[in-house]
Amino acid sequence: MTATLTREQERLRWRSRRGLLEMDLILQRFLDQHLTRLTEPEVRAYDALLQLPDNDFLDLAMGRKGPDDAELLPVLEKIRQS
């Protein structure tokens, strides 16, 4: 991670610290690959995902369930593939 993150990106990075190790690991990979290149709508979608309880987020990230909101899907796909 370089020192050039914006404050908004730093905030997303901190909120990606979770109670479940599985989520920490998944989101760390996602952030390493995508954080600096997320578009506005993607940031909004990611923010919404971060609001979810850890277990629900894990179900989505592992592909056990699909999101209720289709807007979340593009970011979720990136998370799943990271």
Next chain:
Amino acid sequence: MALSRQIFDTVIVGGGGSGLRAALQLAEAGHHVAVFSKVFPTRSHTVAAQGGIGASLGNMQEDHWLWHMYDTIKGSDYLGDQDAIEFMCRKAAEVVYELEHFGMPFDRNPDGTIYQRPFGGHSQNFGERPVQRACAAADRTGHAMLHTLYQRNVRAHCQFFVEWMALDLIRDYEGVVVGIVALEMETGQVVIFQAKSTILATGGAGRIYHSSTNAFINTGDGLGMAARAGVPLEDMEFWQFHPTGVAGAGVLITEGVRGEGGILLNSEGERFMERYAPTMKDLASRDVVSRGIDQEIKEGRGVGPEKDHVLLKLDHLGAEVINKRLPGIREIALKFANVDPIREPIPVVPTCHYQMGGIPTNYYGQVVAPRGALGTSEVIPGLYAIGECACVSVHGANRLGTNSLLDLLVFGKSAGDHLCEWLKTNPQHRDLPHDAADRSMERLSRLDGAQSGENITEVAQAMRRTVQHHAGVFRTGTLLREGVEKIREVAKRARNTAIKDKSRVFNTARIEALELENLVIVAEATLVAAEARTESRGAQAREDFKDRDDKNWLKHSLWYMEGSRLDYKPVNLQPLTVESFEPKVRVY
């Protein structure tokens, strides 16, 4: 620079199960309570607990708190304090029913009572046969517990400081704890929170190990805060390992996989558990399997470029069995080990899971430390500790599964109750010392001023590797002595870190540097205490001292940060009302 100041009756550092339970007790009694958390409270690490909460409700078979007490003492390898253990086991039913009453969605029996699961180490009639004692909410027990307690706290007007990091305790000239210094992440603002009493509930520090089941937030901040304030850390040599975490990731692979026929192999393709446990083989108890794996690695038969793990093979079970009986495991292996267990083995390694030691307390949650030459334990006024960061000590040298969530509830409540009484006789805030925030401000200004220095990621990596290698499952005097030397080097480096980002707003690098200072303190305490303890007991397995030595070591270790000094105190073998359980050889 004058810092702003806020005033509360009680500040609680930590919004996990233990912090929330204590907060509730105080807030419902009308006290002015502030709970601090680095992350949203329901994302505390308690969310990871699946197995359940141990309590002798007797809903499945006959059960009794005295049997639970016996199991806990035996599990602790007799290092647990029997007064605290009796207290916990007797209170278990009460705290579980309270949680039920708060709305916790426990699994139920057809007759409406709480369903209880079996769990290793829990028995009927002093070890006669297994008993079902674990109360669970599907596989989301911790999650349900956090949500239930959080909602209830909101209703009781408990005030939450979310995404705040507590930095240090404030002690006045008489040693009384009068509050904390904390940092708001969003603004970088540092604020003094003055309080009549402070509770540390910051969880475990499992991230000192390279391989850990703990989430990244588990950095032992409360332990660092206590140690810097002159409070000793108790029994830090005792860490519970799970034999099979995914190598490099830490995610748990349940014992169920070996139950279904999975086997462990070393670099020579040998099923090495046949040598360590000829009868039970891969199904031997957790500590035996962990030791077997660790020994293979130490003797150079590990797998991979670093020869640092072994393999868990299940392809011989066939795709059908794996898909049908172990779908979750295939998912984990694919995601975190990048292997498909239908075709390839999963790389696994013994993984740090739970911290038995911590901040010394009595069963009211009051922090106690020896004072003066006589070494009698005395209460540190104004300071409490509960949950995984505390050492009551109910887990002794080895925790029994499901006893941790129970510990959070019992001692969270007990600390809350005790404080409600204490606040009656201590109604005034004491004055803040003039240097209240000096220690914290010095640490911050060093970080902010440093133009060059050590890289945080590299130092953290060095720490985790050192602890994993030198204070893992397999311990010897030589390994530990080398480890102590190395960790002291690492500690020096940790005090000399530099970060490029000097912003105050959501500066995660700054937070990680502060967390690292705490982790390194815990790591040093662990190595020093483990090196000194020349016996094997519970989770501490010394190759050079294979037996438990009750004559010399039936005592708790206390590590002081100043001078990295050790002291000891006796184990309390005297329960509250029943007869003492004398140490016996532990056989299962």
